[in-house]
Amino acid sequence: MGKVPFQNVLIHGTVLTKDxxxxxxxLGTGIDPLKYVDExxxxxxxxxxxxxxxxxxxxxxxxxxxxxxxFTNKIWNASRFVLEQTKGLKQKTTNKKPTGxxxxxxxxxxxxxxxxxxxxxxxxxxxxxxxxxxxxxxxxHEFCDRYLEISKKQMEDEKLRKNTQIILLYTLKESLKLxxxxxxxxxxxxxxxxxHVSSLLIVExx
Numbered sequence: 001m002g003k004v005p006f007q008n009v010l011i012h013g014t015v016l017t018k019d020x021x022x023x024x025x026x027l028g029t030g031i032d033p034l035k036y037v038d039e040x041x042x043x044x045x046x047x048x049x050x051x052x053x054x055x056x057x058x059x060x061x062x063x064x065x066x067x068x069x070x071f072t073n074k075i076w077n078a079s080r081f082v083l084e085q086t087k088g089l090k091q092k093t094t095n096k097k098p099t100g101x102x103x104x105x106x107x108x109x110x111x112x113x114x115x116x117x118x119x120x121x122x123x124x125x126x127x128x129x130x131x132x133x134x135x136x137x138x139x140x141h142e143f144c145d146r147y148l149e150i151s152k153k154q155m156e157d158e159k160l161r162k163n164t165q166i167i168l169l170y171t172l173k174e175s176l177k178l179x180x181x182x183x184x185x186x187x188x189x190x191x192x193x194x195x196h197v198s199s200l201l202i203v204e205x206x
Contacts, residue, residue: 010126013057020059036065043183044068047132050182054129071136072186075179078144079172079190085155086169089162089195098166102154105167108147111138112171116206119178132182139175147171169194177206 017023023030036045047068052058100106115138122131147168154164173194180187180201191201 012053015058018059040065040069043072043185050128050132082168082172086165089165098170101163104150111142135178177204
């Protein structure tokens with residue numbers, strides 16, 4: 001065509017068996033990705049590939065697919081909690097970064113901004129596995145393990161309730177945007193449940 005087809009090319013490591021051998025159909029050491037999609041889901045399978053693709057050859061481990069399924073379950077359950085707790089909250093209140101009123105509020109918002117910055121940096125440098133690890137740690141530990149639990153107590157306080165709800169919905173929304181390239185199906189499905197959403201998550205900016 002007389003044009004350069006690609007400006008950037010990513011050469012990933014070879015996917016090997018768990019004991020380090022090359023996969024072969026004739027030897028019966030290959031894997032069928034569709035089997036994992038059927039058993040664990042497409043997102044969990046994508047998670048496993050990206051999670052293990054650190055640049056070196058991959059010794060395929062099914063445990064990563066199971067971890068991916070657990071993570072999608074975590075996202076689903078956390079999202080159900082947040083959406084249930086924030087019913088009636090206007091969507092426009094989550095379009096801009098909120099201001100924290102407590103130490104926990106400030107900490108989660110700061111952690112979110114750091115995660116956004118690092119995720120963008122890792123994606124631009126093709127470090128997809130590192131980006132996914134960053135998102136996993138933020139969502140599971142910072143958001144679910146810490147802030148969600150603290151938010152339950154904060155919402156019992158009438159002075160903190162609305163702002164806590166805004167931060168919950170804002171953090172979840174921004175997290176889904178960040179997670180979408182890695183887990184497109186579950187994030188898109190959850191995003192449709194947000195109030196007053198008129199576009200698809202895949203075209204949202206972050």
